[in-house]
Amino acid sequence: MQTSSEKANQSKELPRDRLASMDEQGHRVYIHPSDVQGPYKRWRKAFHTVLLVLFLVLPWIQIQGKPAILLDIGQRRFSIFGLAFWAHDTPLLLLVGLSVLFGISLITAIWGRIWCGWACPETVFVDYVYRQIERWIEGNAVQRRRLAASPWTTRKLLLKAAKWLVFTAVTLVISHSFIAYFVGIDALAVMIRHNPYDNPGTFGVMAFITAVLLFAFGWFREQFCIVMCPYGRLQSALLDEHSRIVAYDIARGEPRRGSQPVQVESALLQIERETAQTPAIQNQGDCIDCFRCVTACPTGMDIRRGLQLECINCMACMDACDEVMRNIKKPAGLIRYTSQNEMAGKAVNHTRPRVLLLSLALVGLMGGLATILTTRPPVKVTIFNAKTTPYQMLDNKTDPMLSNQFYLTASNYTFEHGEVRLALDDARFKIVSQVNPVQINAGKEDKQGFFITFPKSALQNGRTQIQVRLLTRADDGSWQRELTQEVPLVGPF
Secondary structure (H helix, E strand, O other): OOOHHHHHHHHHOOOOOOOOOEOOOOOEOOOOOOOOOOHHHHHHHHHHHHHHHHHHHHHHOEEOOEEOEEEEOOOOEEEEOOEEEEHHHHHHHHHHHHHHHHHHHHHHHHHOOHHHHHOOHHHHHHHHHHHHHHHHHHOOHHHHHHHHHOOOOHHHHHHHHHHHHHHHHHHHHHHHHHHHHHHOHHHHHHHHHOOHHHOHHHHHHHHHHHHHHHHHHHHHOHHHHHHHOOHHHHHHHHOOOOOEEEEEOHHHHOOOOOOOOOOOOOHHHHHHHHHOOOOOOOOOOOOOOOOHHHHHOOOOOOHHHOOOOOOOOOOHHHHHHHHHHHHOOOOOOOEEEEEHHHHOOOOOOOOOHHHHHHHHHHHHHHHHHHHHHHHOOOEEEEEEEOOOOOOEEOOOOOOOEEEEEEEEEEEEOOOOOEEEEEEEOOOOOEEEOOOOOEEEOOOOEEEEEEEEEEEHHHOEOOEEEEEEEEEEEOOOOOEEEEEEEEEEEEOOO
């Protein structure tokens, strides 16, 4: 015969054949995580505040007269912390993307799925902004659950309408800040003051982004992490027994007070039970089966069943459990941030092959990117011989004048229009060109033909080498030497 407490616990127990956010008919069960207080909650709040401030402020910061981050897709130009990129710099952007990918993979291999719970935009906005708005309007988690289960009344309709009205206003701020990364603050301010029909493309993008964010942050929420995000499914390939995870100490917690010993289905928990260097499980564990860790979880999972796809390492269950342990005069850490080996009393290897390989790949990518950025000149100029007649004789004097044809190609990697002027130090050699200096528009490449004339006596055995100076105009209007290039001159033997 089951006791009333056992029946109550069974009624709270999460289903084992489906997600906690889904009922028997496959309909969504809306999750209202309980409010928790603790050190991890405070640290996450401070970190999320920094991320939100950076997101809102970065478009306003100017570096060398340009936004700190500008991704102008229409003009195919990109500014990242003072560095200018154009469409032909796609390989550099590929290095940036690969660096981010390998960086997140390295973080996961060492610290687990910490990105999801602490830095993912979905988590930051949902947990720190939208759920906070719900608390202000609808009350705490218990009040929100009661309101969701209650029939529709005038009060419920007003509360829901007020919530979604504030959601929409906040989402408009977020979407406009997001658009500022692509058009700039000045252009965005002009667009806001004009009729939407004057900028239909940008207005349509903004409206679409607002709708998507309102859906994702206001309603879809944890379903994105569980159903759509591929990162959670990749964690099985990135984690190992040394990676840090949020884990429940089954050797200490089981059997739970007031209930029968639970069936251990997770392979991880089975290993912990078999290899843990702790005393054998006593008649009564420290877990009181209060379900505080479950109700605090933003994805609705039960961490006591081991590492699962839904866990985003937000550590809300740790704060909740530690609070309960303090209340019942038990040591904290029944649920803690640890690794499988630490739970089993084994040593943790921080220099294992996957960590070393990911670290080497990340250092190589970032080193290559840094080398390219530091050695890339603002204006790249190349001179090469024309594939025509090797030389031309201009007169029939005793020391005839000769000419060689060349082409100059110049690429401007900055956002300002520039000029390149060709110059020679030796008075015997002259440059003949329709255009000198050569105008190079921002982000463009120009090709210009020119000739170098010289007397035959300047050659030795029909050849010589000269230095061509390439100068660019500085901000004060003066000409500054950027580089020199050695070019060959040829003539008759």
